[in-house]
Amino acid sequence: MSFRNYKEKIDEGDTVILYLCNNFFAIEVKPEIKNKKGELIENVYQTTFGALKVRNLIGSNYGSKVELSKGWGHILQPTPELWSLTLPHRTQIIYTPDISMILLQLDLVPGCVVVEAGTGSGSLTHALIRRVRPHGHVYTFDFHDHRAKVAQEEFQEHGLADFVTARHRDVLAEGFGDDLKEKADAVFLDLPKPWTGVPHAVAAIKNDGGRFCSFSPCIEQVQRTCLTLEQQGFQDISTMEVLQSEIKVSRKTVPVRDLSFLKHKKGTVQLVQVPRPTQSGPPIDLAADTLTQVSYDATVACDEDRSEANKPIIDRIPRANILNVATRISACMAADDVPKRMDLTPIEAPNTLAL
Numbered sequence: 001m002s003f004r005n006y007k008e009k010i011d012e013g014d015t016v017i018l019y020l021c022n023n024f025f026a027i028e029v030k031p032e033i034k035n036k037k038g039e040l041i042e043n044v045y046q047t048t049f050g051a052l053k054v055r056n057l058i059g060s061n062y063g064s065k066v067e068l069s070k071g072w073g074h075i076l077q078p079t080p081e082l083w084s085l086t087l088p089h090r091t092q093i094i095y096t097p098d099i100s101m102i103l104l105q106l107d108l109v110p111g112c113v114v115v116e117a118g119t120g121s122g123s124l125t126h127a128l129i130r131r132v133r134p135h136g137h138v139y140t141f142d143f144h145d146h147r148a149k150v151a152q153e154e155f156q157e158h159g160l161a162d163f164v165t166a167r168h169r170d171v172l173a174e175g176f177g178d179d180l181k182e183k184a185d186a187v188f189l190d191l192p193k194p195w196t197g198v199p200h201a202v203a204a205i206k207n208d209g210g211r212f213c214s215f216s217p218c219i220e221q222v223q224r225t226c227l228t229l230e231q232q233g234f235q236d237i238s239t240m241e242v243l244q245s246e247i248k249v250s251r252k253t254v255p256v257r258d259l260s261f262l263k264h265k266k267g268t269v270q271l272v273q274v275p276r277p278t279q280s281g282p283p284i285d286l287a288a289d290t291l292t293q294v295s296y297d298a299t300v301a302c303d304e305d306r307s308e309a310n311k312p313i314i315d316r317i318p319r320a321n322i323l324n325v326a327t328r329i330s331a332c333m334a335a336d337d338v339p340k341r342m343d344l345t346p347i348e349a350p351n352t353l354a355l
């Protein structure tokens, strides 16, 4: 229930996030769980810093420090961002840098109706729900029966069931259903053949217009989707890749030359020979004194590298993050009105900076 509202104390049944040495773990606050034999046993969560008795969390404050048998951690309220880092993976998922761009490009605000396929592990769905609630609604579809069922159970456990409907359906074959005709402000597709879903998106988007976005790993998928979007009367089609780089700023002590001798008259400065400490070759002339000063060292680290070691195997498969976004201005645009412009070039962004 803790996804729904921020609150002070942890209740039984909440999903909480254990923060431990820059790692996050989702824990369901259940005092007892069933073992493999189906017997009820005490719920003890094992970490690299020892065991956590889950029962002890009930009644303690969010944000508080908790004792483990060999250390301590902090208990945080769950957010869609933390959930994306900790959720049980049933599929590949979309991560926060792409999610933030998707929410922006879909132009979502509280009250919007958004249609999503496929649901997968529900990573994006949690962010969509937070953006459109309390009066909006997310309709999410997956043709994998078990995934659709587990996602609906998760939304229920997280207290989000009022804002989302998870349905089991092959949307490419059957569309989004008659009840969603001309109801959606936005449609999002994370499917192998998104271009097949474009006509269904047209049927679902409101008559006065809406936004479409698809997420594809291959440029061929992007090309086919762009062509279909153009044929179906979408305007403003653009393709982008979100590349995030993190700048780490740290304190570092470095030697600097004392150049004060430059202030003296010509011919009065005494130079001494100082051998280079790390390189071979002839010694260089330096002023007699060297100073040290604190400077700041900035390095750019790719986000992928940072988390690679901790990712589950399914997620280490490289996945380019290409988004197609487009606006549908009118559902009944004449073929002659279709603009001829189409830009298939992904936006280029540097993944290293010269500092």
Ligand SMILES: C[S@@+](CC[C@H](N)C(=O)[O-])C[C@H]1O[C@@H](n2cnc3c(N)ncnc32)[C@H](O)[C@@H]1O
Residues within 6 Å of the ligand: 091, 092, 093, 094, 117, 118, 119, 120, 121, 122, 123, 124, 125, 141, 142, 143, 144, 147, 169, 170, 171, 172, 173, 190, 191, 192
């Ligand atoms: C990559 S996952 C989606 C991950 C999701 N965006 C997330 O962030 O967790 C793709 C999902 O689409 C579903 N899918 C594929 N084709 C589909 C179709 N025609 N209709 C409905 N769902 C489909 C798959 O079962 C899979 O669960």
